[in-house]
Amino acid sequence: MTRRDLVASAPLPALTGDEMQRVGALLYRWTGMIFGANKRYYIERRIGARMVRAGFEDVQGYLGFAETDGPEREALINAFTINETYFYREDHQLAALAREILPALARERRPGDLIRIWSMPCSTGEEAYSIAIWLLEHWPLVDAYNIEIVGSDLDTAAIQLARAGRYGTRALARLPKDVVDRYFEPEHGHRRKIIDDLRESVRFVPANIVDRTTLTGLGRFDVILCRNLLIYFDDESRLLAAANLFESLNPGGFVCLGHSESMARITDRFAMARLENAIVYRRP
Template identity: 80%
Template sequence: MSDGNEPRRTHPALTSDEIARVGRLLYRWTGMIFGENKRYYIERRIGDRMARSRIDDVTTYLGFVASHLEEREALINAFTINETYFYREEHQLQALSAEILPEIVRTKRPGDLVRIWSMPCSTGEEAYSIAVWLLENWPLVDAYNVEIVGSDVDTAALKHAQEGRFGTRSLARLPAKVVESYFEAERGHRRKIIDDLRESVRFAPANIVDRGTLTGLGRFDVILCRNLLIYFDDEARRLAVGNLFESMNPGAFICLGHSESMARITDRFELVRLEAAIVYRKR
């Protein structure tokens, strides 16, 4: 261990065995695939965490992270990818307000609960986009008790989401009128989402390959799970999709990323071709 007061920003050269061990740990904890082809990415993030933990030896660090839950959480956070912005894959939001929710509420009464889950929600843009879009584009938004839940395995991203502060890049695709209506200006071209909207979205940690972290969230009418399954292998995809299936009400809809498909994973979902998007429905 280092005796310095400040963590050293060194990136250790890992052996092939160490790369494989890191990959096995991350796969077991998250379902994500990391191997030799991501060597630089792995070494950089392992090096950062070793420096912060003041541990110089890779083997010692891997033993430490395997037995300390807080460091495991921090390492998982370091490896997650939070590429997102408001109104990402807008065509799915169009389908949500124009076709999916009208079908969902067809069997509900005014005031009934409608539950929407954004998983992964990253730093909040994904979940808040749903709330903003519905306020702007679904005339019946006030007729039902709409509950939006955002979840992610990255607890640091969730903390950012709960704060509700965003930079210019995150807001770039929003119409100016929407930005002015729902975001308060702060220093440095940053904006904070208004309190009423921030408090309307609930955030909770969840791991899509760990059923135990999902049971407390209940079941949903709509799930947006976009651009996550591409990081999994076939086995992890089947596990994740099984957990998503169990988290859905009968007849619920799920939206995947544009390059993702249920076809090679399971036959438990029906493909539905909507005017704006292709989605899946629980049989």
């Protein structure tokens, strides 16, 4: 029997109330996300899998190990992150980026100037690569400026997959066939690999929006797409994330959130702007 078989067949640990609280507190401290008792099965399944892989039978012993061992803490965080995404997700914001946001920035720049775009969380790469593809397809001035796209995520395993750039039919389903043919090479079965020129044009790095120390090396950006992340935070974590987003923006820069998220409910530091295709927030 393989280690994968052992993990799949391992019984779920029955976490006590104190253990549930400890898991929730650790994950909140590390990620800013809330995992409460209503997610007991989700928590027990992932804790159980990590316990088998790390060779622990006692929950408290395992959690103590995860607190002190960096690689295991990273693996546990990866196990709890959510990577549900696909190409051209919420494409109305991509339309706003090409039609209004970048033209507004370009009016204040000279040809050849740097424009920095940050996709966070980028999941397994679809979010960041979607920006690159959309601009190549829809912004006529894309080659006139030095566009730098950075994708980041808390999940280091997702970052590795993003760098590899291999995708199945579900991830590609919303892309027009001619776009798939132009930017993706066929592989085994129905899988595709993003072409090298495009893959090498996006830089992927691990980063944690509630941990400023992981963000300082990234510098400041002109546009940040931070979509469908803040919904997993409580008010305190949202305020911290908003402060970090503000500090990561150049003056006049734009933030795009998910369709159900509102910066106005979190902080008044940003100015809301209603564009034709989206509501965005600017650093004054």
